[in-house]
Amino acid sequence: MARSHSPPPEVPACYAIVHPGLEELAAEEIQRDLGAEIRRTAEGIVVFRVDAVDARLLEMRLTEDVFLFGWGTDQLTYRATDLDQIERWTARGVDWQHLLRLHHDIRPRPKGKPSYRLVTQMDGKHVYMRKDAGKALARGLGAHIPDSWRPAEENAAVEVWLTINGQTAICGLRLSDREMRHRTYKGEHRPASLRPTVAAAMVRVAAIRPGEVVVDPMCGAGTILAETVAYAERFRGQGVAVRGGDLEFGAARAATLNLRRIGAPHLCWWDATRLPLPDAETDHVICNPPFGKQLSSPEEIGPLYRGMVREYDRILKPGGQAVLLVSDGNALREATQAVGWTPTKRVRLRILGQSATISAWRKQGG
Ligand SMILES: C[S@@+](CC[C@H](N)C(=O)[O-])C[C@H]1O[C@@H](n2cnc3c(N)ncnc32)[C@H](O)[C@@H]1O
Known part of the structure; x- marks a missing residue:
């Protein structure tokens, strides 16, 4: 995946996290049942585009989780400079307000102060640790998350996930909750x-x-x-x-x-x-x-x-x-x-x- 950002127009790309090995079958379900265009697959990931982001995305049965795409790359270097890139792409490369509006159409905003959670998954021999990548993500998001929002360990209203696998990384706003996989x-x-x-x-x-x-x-x-x-x-x-x-x-x-x-x-x-x-x-x-x-x-x-x-x-x-x-x-x-x-x-x-x-x-x- 050459590095790319969610383009400003209305419908951003989406991606699914799937059980490794099921990428092809999950892509077929997404394509047939949602009428989506598959953009690419990588281990455990299917990136796709749909005409409209709606609740049908949550009906996929082979998908563990589904996200609005923020940014993605297949050019991580395993070196510490990746952390600067993660921060920069998160801070400057994504229209988070647009993604949040689409997210709220599917998962209505709860009453009171919204809660948020940042999730970082990492696989591979990088010189930095998962928690360093998580901190870079948090720094990048800093200006986009209102001070009034409170961090939560689970059941957060809004979740931003960063998934790193070797040279590949993908980051986005989670649309699904635990019900999708469980x-x-x-x-x-x-x-x-x-x-x-x-x-x-x-x-x-x-x-x-x-x-x-x-x-x-x-x-x-x-x-x-x-x-x-x-x-x-x-x-x-x-x-x-x-x-x-x-x-x-x-x-x-x-x-x-x-x-x-x-x-x-x-x-x-x-x-x-x-x-x-x-x-x-x-x-x-x-x-x-x-x-x-x-x-x-x-x-x-x-x-x-x-x-x-x-x-x-x-x-x-x-x-x-x-x-x-x-x-x-x-x-x-x-x-x-x-x-x-x-x-x-x-x-x-x-x-x-x-x-x-x-x-x-x-x-x-x-
Ligand atoms: C891997 S588990 C199946 C799990 C199941 N697909 C699920 O999602 O829960 C295998 C099952 O085969 C059952 N089993 C083993 N030998 C059997 C037999 N001769 N007849 C019927 N069931 C058998 C076991 O009791 C066990 O529940």
Whole structure:
């Protein structure tokens, strides 16, 4: 990204922070669902332009946070001179009052003295520390934040974020709040539960159509099914039929409670290798089985994956599709070869520090 500033005209660029590895899928969602023009992607970042800045920006499911763009560069030097640049670009390169007006259109200004928060994220071997970059940001913003505003640690009315990754830095005004990444349905938590944005990416890969049947046989806290229901809102009346369950009674219960918040059905206590579901009636299996680390041992993974894939093959319609998130790609490939599935897509990402892959597979026939 050559250094650039938000141009004075009405609609500034926006950017999204996304889970690393999901940039392409998130850009596709932003482009299709918002009609946006994608300007560029970098690790964990998608920069885009929309015709109007409105609340639809907050409806993106693959985005962790969305911002009005202030400035960006891909020419940081790792040296202390970066700090002067950060201060200068923040102080002089951005029409913060314009960005604040747009921000208040989406997130109305609270009554009383507004609160603000500055957030600095930094990754890379810079000679300065994250807190030095944060101080440079604060100095740059000094003249733009009225004295009457009070700093806050959380739930601030206004947040300015600076995200540095190696030579790249991007700075802007946050439009989203924690609900965008955490959602409102996830009251019950389970170990190894997926980030909602990653579950949403799996649903996006599945490209579900109205009226189809979607099953998550190892549903944990129900994140994938909740994201499926949210995705299907675009189908209005027709929706999709979701089914799911888990071997752990506590998980099936947690998922049922979470999904009740969005009006989805009761989930089952079952074994994914022996499902009480009919042959060839499911359009999509979307599932995140244990990785063989946190929830079961590596030796158990081969037999588990073989058993589950055989069962998913039985319940899928001819030509039906499975979207699976695993860490041990070899164990999964071996299991899918045994039933003759064809791979159709792969997305690599990291989950809790481990490399993982979302892969899509098509059953024969159809
Ligand atoms: C990685 S977690 C799934 C997390 C889930 N996607 C979420 O977002 O909460 C894997 C789940 O598989 C379940 N599981 C393991 N073996 C199973 C089996 N044979 N049948 C059904 N569920 C199983 C575990 O209990 C666990 O809840």
